[in-house]
Amino acid sequence: MSLNTFGHLFRVTTWGESHGPALGATVDGCPPGVAVDEAMLQVWMDKRKPGQNKFTTQRREADAVRILSGVFEGRTTGTPVQLMIENTDQRSKDYGDIAEKFRPGHADITYWQKYGIRDYRGGGRSSARETAARVAAGGLARAALQELAPGLSIRGYMTRMGRHAVDPARFEAGEIDNNPFWCPDPVAAGTWADYLGELRKSGDSVGAVVEVVANGVPAGLGAPVYGKLDTDLAAAMMSINAVKGVEIGEGMQAAELRGSQNADEITMGNDGPLYSSNHAGGILGGISTGQEVVVRFAVKPTSSILTPRRTITKSGEETEIVTKGRHDPCVGIRAVPVGEAMMACVLLDHLLLHRGQIGANRGRIGQG
Numbered sequence: 001m002s003l004n005t006f007g008h009l010f011r012v013t014t015w016g017e018s019h020g021p022a023l024g025a026t027v028d029g030c031p032p033g034v035a036v037d038e039a040m041l042q043v044w045m046d047k048r049k050p051g052q053n054k055f056t057t058q059r060r061e062a063d064a065v066r067i068l069s070g071v072f073e074g075r076t077t078g079t080p081v082q083l084m085i086e087n088t089d090q091r092s093k094d095y096g097d098i099a100e101k102f103r104p105g106h107a108d109i110t111y112w113q114k115y116g117i118r119d120y121r122g123g124g125r126s127s128a129r130e131t132a133a134r135v136a137a138g139g140l141a142r143a144a145l146q147e148l149a150p151g152l153s154i155r156g157y158m159t160r161m162g163r164h165a166v167d168p169a170r171f172e173a174g175e176i177d178n179n180p181f182w183c184p185d186p187v188a189a190g191t192w193a194d195y196l197g198e199l200r201k202s203g204d205s206v207g208a209v210v211e212v213v214a215n216g217v218p219a220g221l222g223a224p225v226y227g228k229l230d231t232d233l234a235a236a237m238m239s240i241n242a243v244k245g246v247e248i249g250e251g252m253q254a255a256e257l258r259g260s261q262n263a264d265e266i267t268m269g270n271d272g273p274l275y276s277s278n279h280a281g282g283i284l285g286g287i288s289t290g291q292e293v294v295v296r297f298a299v300k301p302t303s304s305i306l307t308p309r310r311t312i313t314k315s316g317e318e319t320e321i322v323t324k325g326r327h328d329p330c331v332g333i334r335a336v337p338v339g340e341a342m343m344a345c346v347l348l349d350h351l352l353l354h355r356g357q358i359g360a361n362r363g364r365i366g367q368g
Contacts, residue, residue, distance in 0.1 A: 006236065009356065010144075010349040012137045016087075018122035018129040024084040025133040027140055029352070030070070032078030034144045041065045041083070041139035047337040048135045062088060065136045076144075083136040087129075100313045101321045105303035112314065128241045128331055131338040138341020141348040148351055151216035156340040157182045159296070160209035161192045161330060182336040200329045203306030208332025211296045212237075212339040214347060217282060219290035220361045221350040228286025229293075229350050236342040237297045242331050245298040249281020268366060293347075297339065299332035 005013040009029045016023025042065060049063035063085055070081030099120045102109040107126035111118040118124060145152050157176045159166050166185035176182050179189040199206055222229030234246045254262055257279070265276040275291055282293035304323035311321045328334060 006239065007345060007349045009352040010141065010345060012134070012345055014130055014133040014137075016085075016130070016133065017119050017124040018087070018127035019119070019124075020087060022084050022086045023130065023133050024065075024082065025137040027070070027081040027083065027137050029349075030076050030078070030081055030140060031144055031148070031352070032076055034076040034140075034147055035074060036067075036071060036076060036140060036143040037074055038065055038067055040143060041067075041136055044135050044139040044142070044337060044341065045085070045132065048132060048334050063132055065139075076140075081140060083133065083140070085132050085136065098321065098323065100315070101319060102311050102313075103303050103321060103323055104309045104311050105300070126241065128328070128334070131241060131335075131341075134240075134345075135337055135341045138337075138344045141341070141344035145344060145348050145351070148348075149216065149218060152214065152218075152347070153216055154212065154214045154340050154343050154347075156210060156212040156336040156343075157184050158208055158332060158336060159184075159211050161188075161195065161332065162206040162208075164188060164191050164195060165209075181333055196329055205302035205305050205329045205331075207301045208299045208330055208335070209296060210299065210332055210335050210339050211294065212336075212343045213295075214282075214293040214343055217288050217290065217293045217347060218351075218361075219288055220358065221288040221347065221354050222283065222286045223353070223357075224286055227353070228283075229288055229346070230281070230283045230286060232346050232350065233293070233295050233343070236346050237295055237339060240297070240299075240335060240338050240342065242299045242302070242335070243297045244300050247281075247296040248283060249294050250279040251281075251296060254279065272365060288350075293343075295339070295343065297335075299335050302328050302331045 004015065005011055007029070011028045013026045015026070045063045045065050066084045068082040068084055070077055070079045102112070106123065108118060108120065108123070111126060122129065142154070155176070158181050161181065166183060166188045170185045170187055172184055172186065175186050175189070176184050181189055181192050183189040183192060196206070230248045234248065237243055237246045250257065250262065262279045264279055267274045272290070275289065278291050278294065280289065281295070282289055282291040306322055308320050308322050310318065312318055
């Protein structure tokens with residue numbers, strides 16, 4: 001299988017399967033001299049790891065990341081950084097019943113049609129477990145961004161679970177870390193807890209919407225036409241397992257606005273341009289404006305559920321399937337740190353591209 005690499009200058013290749021001995025990422029193009037160690041990366045791994053509460057899969061993985069190369073005496077050397085995460089709590093026997101069956105809504109059937117072979121143990125490469133490697137790589141990207149763009153920060157949170165959305169009037173950034181859903185609305189978090197508890201008992205699952213915001217992104221990242229920052233952000237988020245839709249800024253809602261409403265008016269401030277709003281999500285013509293970069297993505301309901309579903313076998317026989325094992329009733333919860341990681345990787349990649357072609361921004365405003 002090819003195409004397991006993303007990025008232009010900061011290039012990440014993920015490897016490994018859900019129920020193999022280990023998985024990880026090989027990161028090439030990280031600048032030398034970046035301060036990083038395993039403890040720094042583990043902070044982000046712990047945000048994603050399974051089994052932390054009753055609302056996620058009860059698979060118990062430490063998700064302890066090891067740095068095997070590319071770092072010497074606490075700093076990157078400029079050579080490939082190899083990151084490894086051992087799998088320690090696989091239960092492959094849970095998937096014996098689906099070896100010959102295809103799970104509806106899952107990639108089982110397309111993997112079989114394309115390759116004629118599939119790893120049915122948890123889905124192999126199609127498993128959300130693959131995203132652990134992305135979070136490790138994203139931790140390295142964050143460390144590099146901290147040195148190259150120290151004012152840049154990235155924050156993700158859930159804005160919707162099924163039909164239940166947050167109320168923007170109750171948005172409290174300080175609440176995001178205070179509940180298991182990364183929810184900025186404490187009232188919505190309580191509603192989600194009750195709702196997801198009922199779904200778990202019924203053997204069903206639900207989808208979610210995740211928003212990722214980057215503050216302090218310098219103006220000028222991205223390039224016209226085929227090198228757009230939003231193009232790469234959309235591709236990065238869409239590549240996350242179970243994601244079925246991506247929006248930048250106003251997104252699909254922009255179709256309901258008039259031009260007079262959607263265009264973000266510009267005035268001159270003491271330190272440069274000021275925008276009246278941010279319908280564009282911090283990107284115009286594929287290039288960052290200096291505003292917040294806002295990305296939103298929709299995650300479908302988990303396909304592995306206890307509710308019986310009709311399906312077929314590899315031999316074409318019609319049958320019924322119930323997926324046993326330990327699964328997330330709402331995989332969107334653990335997609336939040338994955339979205340943050342992908343944002344970090346893309347922003348670092350474009351920052352390096354910008355430095356290579358332009359260096360410092362050439363266009364000056366209000367200087368003669």
